[in-house]
Amino acid sequence: MQIGGYTLSHGLFLAPLAGVSDRSFRRVARRFGAEYTVSEMVSAKALCYEQISKRPVTETRVRTAPLAAVLREEAPMAVQLFGAEPDFVAEAARLLESGEYRGACGEIPPAAIDINMGCPMAKIVGNGEGSALLKNPALAAEIVRATARAVSLPVTVKIRAGWDAESINAVEVAKRLEDAGAAMICVHGRTRAQMYAPSADWGIIRAVKEAVSVPVVGNGDVFSGEDALRMLRETGCDGVMIARGAQGNPWIFSEVAAALDGRPYTPPTREERLAVALAHAEDIVREKGERIGVAESRKHMAWYLHGLRGAASARNAVMTANTLDDLRAIFSSLMQAEP
Ligand SMILES: Cc1cc2nc3c(=O)[nH]c(=O)nc-3n(C[C@H](O)[C@H](O)[C@H](O)COP(=O)(O)O)c2cc1C
Known part of the structure; x- marks a missing residue:
């Protein structure tokens, strides 16, 4: 159109x-x-x-x-x-x-x-x-x-x-x-x-x-x-x-x-999902600064983690993250964890 x-x-x-x-x-x-x-x-x-x-x-x-x-x-x-x-x-x-x-x-x-x-x-x-x-x-x-x-x-x-x-x-x-x-x-x-x-x-x-x-x-x-x-x-x-x-x-x-x-669709892997989520948070922080950016990232991160196996406690952790490094640490341990 x-x-x-x-x-x-x-x-x-x-x-x-x-x-x-x-x-x-x-x-x-x-x-x-x-x-x-x-x-x-x-x-x-x-x-x-x-x-x-x-x-x-x-x-x-x-x-x-x-x-x-x-x-x-x-x-x-x-x-x-x-x-x-x-x-x-x-x-x-x-x-x-x-x-x-x-x-x-x-x-x-x-x-x-x-x-x-x-x-x-x-x-x-x-x-x-x-x-x-x-x-x-x-x-x-x-x-x-x-x-x-x-x-x-x-x-x-x-x-x-x-x-x-x-x-x-x-x-x-x-x-x-x-x-x-x-x-x-x-x-x-x-x-x-x-x-x-x-x-x-x-x-x-x-x-x-x-x-x-x-x-x-x-x-x-x-x-x-x-x-x-x-x-x-x-x-x-x-x-x-x-x-x-x-x-x-x-x-x-x-x-x-x-x-x-009419093409087949391959959903993102767990690694890709986590990498894109974290990059999204980093971009929000770049746009809005760390304090507002991390606060605004929380809901997005929770959405990305929704339904991801083993991510329930990470979702809770995201909700109390205050810095980008907090988010990085949460995502890094998720990436290392067995799904
Ligand atoms: C959190 C939230 C914010 C929204 N903000 C707007 C908005 O600013 N302008 C608008 O026209 N619609 C807004 N909507 C409505 C959505 O654009 C959309 O019409 C609605 O969610 C239905 O589409 P969906 O079933 O794909 O979610 C909002 C919806 C939600 C859930």
């Missing part, structure tokens, strides 16, 4: 994951086959306020802009904005495209501006943002229209099936977003009320795909190559977006690519 100037041969997307899909996570996902990544969600309003703030730009004060920074090596990567006010979302998008935003540590503009219309968190929907926009399709469309007018980058949207079981309206919303200028729509087949369980309804992805002519990316419950094939077959979607299935398992993208190509 095509997005902006980019062609994705397998249509493999790494999903936006607040608190997870930072640069290190995106990097390791891309290494193993993710063709397109999305930033963690970024507040449009915070980005705009930081821009007009009179306070000096320092790492500690500017907290939003680094989340939206895109390096050359990361293309194609979208930046995802959340917000409920068309002017703020449009202005934040303009700042990102022009590279004007304060504290910018990126090298290139994003491949696209993605707008979050799926986040279920109370503090987000309480402001009318994220999935709350599904309750107001006219406003959702206005946000896309204003943003598409403000930038020449593609404007894409990530939606859910609807707000709750009584108001499943992804098809209506998707049509209005397409009319307003959305260049691609990603559908997570759950309502806001369902949060992340039970299983996603792929029927709604199919219904959206049949209703619009822009590319539709399916999302929800892809945890293997077989899942991805089934989603593509059952929904006709143009691409597959993976979130939780990539946590501690960036190889899922190689697995899906192999399934699409």
Whole structure:
């Protein structure tokens, strides 16, 4: 599929994951086959306020802009904005495209501006943002229209099936977003009320795909190559977006690519899994410094160790690691241990 100037041969997307899909996570996902990544969600309003703030730009004060920074090596990567006010979302998008935003540590503009219309968190929907926009399709469309007018980058949207079981309206919303200028729509087949369980309804992805002519990316419950094939077959979607299935398992993208190509897939060995996990932690520390980096690495390391024989006590040890050397020691004894 095509997005902006980019062609994705397998249509493999790494999903936006607040608190997870930072640069290190995106990097390791891309290494193993993710063709397109999305930033963690970024507040449009915070980005705009930081821009007009009179306070000096320092790492500690500017907290939003680094989340939206895109390096050359990361293309194609979208930046995802959340917000409920068309002017703020449009202005934040303009700042990102022009590279004007304060504290910018990126090298290139994003491949696209993605707008979050799926986040279920109370503090987000309480402001009318994220999935709350599904309750107001006219406003959702206005946000896309204003943003598409403000930038020449593609404007894409990530939606859910609807707000709750009584108001499943992804098809209506998707049509209005397409009319307003959305260049691609990603559908997570759950309502806001369902949060992340039970299983996603792929029927709604199919219904959206049949209703619009822009590319539709399916999302929800892809945890293997077989899942991805089934989603593509059952929904006709143009691409597959993976979130939780990539946590501690960036190889899922190689697995899906192999399934699409009809090639056999060889999962990583225990040694490779451990080596990639540790390299991931080292990369987080390089990006964020040791104190924050080790703290943020813990959950990733626990995901990598999940299901690995003999790793239960190492998972506990990871949770109390304070330095990179602590992590190295844990991984080194795992590597020497008999599986
Ligand atoms: C920890 C976490 C953070 C998330 N953050 C975002 C986000 O910032 N923006 C967004 O659109 N969706 C976010 N999502 C939703 C995922 O992108 C995805 O739609 C959802 O997890 C379903 O896909 P999956 O079954 O592949 O996990 C988040 C999900 C999780 C679990």
